[in-house]
Amino acid sequence: PQGTRYEAEHATISQGTVESDHAGHSGTGFVNYDNLIGSYVEFTVTAASAGTATLAFRFANGTTANRPMDIAVNGSAVAAGKAFNGTGAWTTWQTTTVSAQLDAGPNTVRATATTAGGGPNLDYLEVTA
Numbered sequence: 001p002q003g004t005r006y007e008a009e010h011a012t013i014s015q016g017t018v019e020s021d022h023a024g025h026s027g028t029g030f031v032n033y034d035n036l037i038g039s040y041v042e043f044t045v046t047a048a049s050a051g052t053a054t055l056a057f058r059f060a061n062g063t064t065a066n067r068p069m070d071i072a073v074n075g076s077a078v079a080a081g082k083a084f085n086g087t088g089a090w091t092t093w094q095t096t097t098v099s100a101q102l103d104a105g106p107n108t109v110r111a112t113a114t115t116a117g118g119g120p121n122l123d124y125l126e127v128t129a
């Protein structure tokens with residue numbers, strides 16, 4: 001089935017800024033996480049029914065250092081220290097996926113930086129039931 005895309009620039013952002021200076025992003029921009037532990041982006045995603053979904057995060061990391069993040073759904077960790085490795089350039093966007101259980105109706109999906117580098121630049125979350 002077709003996934004539903006949630007742009008990071010429309011999500012709830014804690015300690016990050018919406019920017020658009022690196023080409024190739026979807027929508028009107030992306031989130032540049034502040035370079036610190038605990039910065040996060042939280043999406044509200046709506047599922048038609050309860051069940052397993054694939055959460056695809058599109059990101060860029062122009063450094064050579066991993067920018068790991070904890071992924072939590074409805075406040076519970078589903079992937080601790082998920083790797084967001086260097087993509088080669090800030091204009092090179094890649095997707096990494098996590099599988100998670102969603103409830104019917106609204107769910108929160110939060111991606112929180114766990115190292116001092118902060119998160120990568122985050123473009124969107126795409127959810128496929």
Ligand code: GCU
Nearest residue numbers: 022032033035090118120121
């Ligand atoms: C650069 C880059 C930003 C990025 C930042 C970082 O400033 O232009 O888009 O977010 O590095 O290291 O997080």
